[in-house]
Amino acid sequence: xxxxxxxxxxxxxxxxxxxxxxxxxxxxxxxxxxxxxxxxxxxxxxxxxxxxxxxxxxxxxxxxxxxxxxxxxxxxxxxxxxxxxxxxxxxxxxxxxxxxxxxxxxxxxxxxxxxxxxxxxxxxxxxxxxxxxxxxxxxxxxxxxxxxxxxxxxxxxxxxxxxxxxxxxxxxxxxxxxxxxxxxxxxxxxxxxxxxxxxxxxxxxxxxxxxxxxxxxxxxxxxxxxxxxxxxxxxxxxxxxxxxxxxxxxxxxxxxxxxxxxxxxxxxxxxxxxxxxxxxxxxxxxxxxxxxxxxxxxxxxxxxxxxxxxxxxxxxxxxxxxxxxxxxxxxxxxxxxxxxxxxxxxxxxxxxxxxxxxxxxxxxxxxxxxxxxxxxxxxxxxxxxxxxxxxxxxxxxxxxxxxxxxxxxxxxxxxxxxxxxxxxxxxxxxxxxxxxxxxxxxxxxxxxxxxxxxxxxxxxxxxxxxxxxxxxxxxxxxxxxxxxxxxxxxxxxxxxxx
Ligand code: FRU
Numbered sequence: 001x002x003x004x005x006x007x008x009x010x011x012x013x014x015x016x017x018x019x020x021x022x023x024x025x026x027x028x029x030x031x032x033x034x035x036x037x038x039x040x041x042x043x044x045x046x047x048x049x050x051x052x053x054x055x056x057x058x059x060x061x062x063x064x065x066x067x068x069x070x071x072x073x074x075x076x077x078x079x080x081x082x083x084x085x086x087x088x089x090x091x092x093x094x095x096x097x098x099x100x101x102x103x104x105x106x107x108x109x110x111x112x113x114x115x116x117x118x119x120x121x122x123x124x125x126x127x128x129x130x131x132x133x134x135x136x137x138x139x140x141x142x143x144x145x146x147x148x149x150x151x152x153x154x155x156x157x158x159x160x161x162x163x164x165x166x167x168x169x170x171x172x173x174x175x176x177x178x179x180x181x182x183x184x185x186x187x188x189x190x191x192x193x194x195x196x197x198x199x200x201x202x203x204x205x206x207x208x209x210x211x212x213x214x215x216x217x218x219x220x221x222x223x224x225x226x227x228x229x230x231x232x233x234x235x236x237x238x239x240x241x242x243x244x245x246x247x248x249x250x251x252x253x254x255x256x257x258x259x260x261x262x263x264x265x266x267x268x269x270x271x272x273x274x275x276x277x278x279x280x281x282x283x284x285x286x287x288x289x290x291x292x293x294x295x296x297x298x299x300x301x302x303x304x305x306x307x308x309x310x311x312x313x314x315x316x317x318x319x320x321x322x323x324x325x326x327x328x329x330x331x332x333x334x335x336x337x338x339x340x341x342x343x344x345x346x347x348x349x350x351x352x353x354x355x356x357x358x359x360x361x362x363x364x365x366x367x368x369x370x371x372x373x374x375x376x377x378x379x380x381x382x383x384x385x386x387x388x389x390x391x392x393x394x395x396x397x398x399x400x401x402x403x404x405x406x407x408x409x410x411x412x413x414x415x416x417x418x419x420x421x422x423x424x425x426x427x428x429x430x431x432x433x434x435x436x437x438x439x440x441x442x443x444x445x446x447x448x449x450x451x452x453x454x455x456x457x458x459x460x461x462x463x464x465x466x467x468x469x470x471x472x473x474x475x476x477x478x479x480x481x482x483x484x485x486x487x488x489x490x491x492x493x494x495x496x497x498x
Contacts, residue, residue, distance in 0.1 A: 005050070008308025014439035014455060017358050017484030018338040019295070020069055020313040022059055026051045027311035029211060029278035030292035031058060032075075032092035032101055035285050039064055041122055042292065042313070043075055043101075045089060051310035052301070056086040058103070060123070066316050066334040068485045075118075075125050076101065082112045082132040089147045089211060089278070092122070093180075100180060101125065102159065104146040105132055111146040112136075113161060115180060134161070134183045137173060141166040144208045144241070145173075150180075151214070151225040153258070158226070160189055162238065164208035169194035170240060172212045174259070189214070190236065190252065190261045199242065202268055202421070206240030206247050211278040213237040214261075215289065217327070221320035223289035228258020233321055236261055237269065239278050248273035249293065251327050265325055271401060271421040272451035276314050276442075289319045290332065295440050298415050298453045314451050315435060315442055326424050328447025331435065335360075343464070343479030351467040352474070356481055357456075361434040363466065363477040368428075369393045371472035377436055378408065378456045379463035385410055385456050386463070389434065389443055391472075399426035401445055408454040423448045429475075436464075437482065 009015060009024040021027065025048040032043035039062050046059030058076035061069040076087040083105035090103025099118035104111050112132030116125040136145040143164035149172075150159045157180055160172040169192030175183040192205035216224045216232045226234055234256040240247040254264040270276035270293070279293035293314045297304055304310040317329040339360065347353040357378060365373045372392040379386035388404040403419040423430060423445050435442045443450045468474050 005308045008306075012307045012309065014307070015309060016312045016437040016440050018067065018482045019315060019437050019440060020061065021309060022046055022311070023048070023071055024051075024309050025049060026053055027059065027309075027313075028053065028056075028294050028296065029089045030280045030294065030313060031089050031103070033280050033282040033290070033292055034092050035282070036122065038285065040066055040284070041092070042069070043092070044313070046074070048074075051304040051308060056088060056106075058087050058101075065337055066332050067337045072123055075123070076103065076116055076127075079127070081105070082107050082110070083114055083127075084108075087114075089280075091148050091150055091280070092118075093150050095180060102148045102150050102180070104148070106146075110135075111144065113148065113159075113183075128181070130181065133181050134175070136163070137185055144210070147211045149212050149214045153226060153228060159183065160212050160214055162208065162210045162212045164206070165191060166207075168192075170206050170209035170238065172209055172214075172236065172238065186259055188260070190263055199247075202248060202271075202273060203250065203266055204240060204247060205250065205266065206242045208241040209238035210241045211237075211239040211249075211280065213279065213281050215281065217289060217319060217321040219321055219323055221289070221318060222287060223283055223319070226256055228256055231255065233325065234261055235321070235327070236263075237279055237281070246274050246277050246296065249277060249279050253321075253325060253327075267327060268421065269327065270449045270451050271403070271419045272449070273419070275453055276449065276451035281319065288332070291317050291319055291329065293451075295451060295453060299411070299455055300413055312440060314440075317449065320447075322425070324425055329449045330444065330447055331433065331442075338482050338485065339480040340483045341481050343481060345477070345479070347465070350469070351465060352477055354464045354479055355462045356464060356479070357436055357438060357462045358482045358484065359436045359464065359479055360482055361432075361464065361466070361477070361479045363432050364429050364475045365391055365432055365468070366429045366473045366475070367391055367393050367399060368471050369395070369397070371468070371470035373472050373474060374467050374469070375434065376463060376465040377434065377441060378454055378461050379465060380456070380458045380461040381463065383407075385458050385461045387441060387452075387454050391430070391432070391445065394422065399423040399430050399445065401443070401448065401450055403441075403443065403450050403452055405452065405454060408456065410457050411455050414455060419450050419452055421448065421450070435482070
């Protein structure tokens, strides 16, 4: 990593301060997420040389509290062979005490499954000499073939790999193995229908499913690996992709018989779509299903190069399935550790005003039909820049969410589309939390997440205003400044040039 790249990145006021970012350069998907001996490990798709998606390595950082992070040396880097052009996404599994990374090698446009074996500290990795261990299935016209979910089932290993069947839709191929090296194909776990919806529909399933994940989830938040005999709700998470376009993460739920998932429902995982892309989950030592995802940028390539960095992780969130089958997310409780001073509020009963661009807000909103709550964030004094969250109630009684980005930035060439959706099953009152961090915004309304990126340009675009109209009421409004977590160890990474 170049020193100048790091200096540029640190100087950028739009860089998040309490979200995980790489030291500098490019970051995309979370990989190999796990907790071992109390320590959380976050690996990620990384290019320390520039904020561009090139020659991807596995960056590595650890944390004991999910708030402050320590950078460790690169875990995996391209070498001659099947990963010569990139060590792409994957997972970390425990093979009888031995840590093993299952990842996608990328070389000459070919994607294959590769293995690497780790030491106790997860810092030293040796690639399997027989890589690749698995190639795309023969006799099927697949669009792409990458990314992995691996688990134990009935005394052997199972794996799914993200893919797509040309002319049909996205898929995940299911395999079994006794030793992680020899894999036999069971078949497609499920196949999407790319023609069922137009490609601008938020539930469009794409022509390829990348970053797949598969597990059981219950209303009490407890979770387990898939089990083809349990009859419980299984969740398949994937990121819908199409010919180079990252669309959005979806969750398909249904029943799994050990060979195939029969999908009963597909839901959006985040109303911000591509802004919370490539999610990967793991079960921590307390039994929580924790999800990380990549908040990709929405500014131009040139702006990213100028900034010296690209990409941050969304806040880690726990998942639960409610009684109606909707997946709810809540930021992990540990994030309270990043809270600093309480925000000071001014204004009247119907409108509360504060300031901050690294902040958390929490309140309850009562929204009878015909009323609404509006929250301006990253707002300049003259109102020319602002991002507005609007909550309302539709005729069916559902609470509606609109995140209006039309005035988020005076900058050019930015995506200004609003994020919209509903909160299924909302009662009279909903619980709202919002997390602002430089250029990122995550809103949770009764556990329905909306994640987005905004790029205010004005120095005074730090206004916060919470208002209610037409019979709506805001109660228990609280806010905190969030503390910038300066990474304690940002070391020069091996293999990096000056
Ligand atoms: C998703 C993705 C994965 C791939 C990785 C490459 O963002 O395209 O499918 O493994 O990124 O960095």
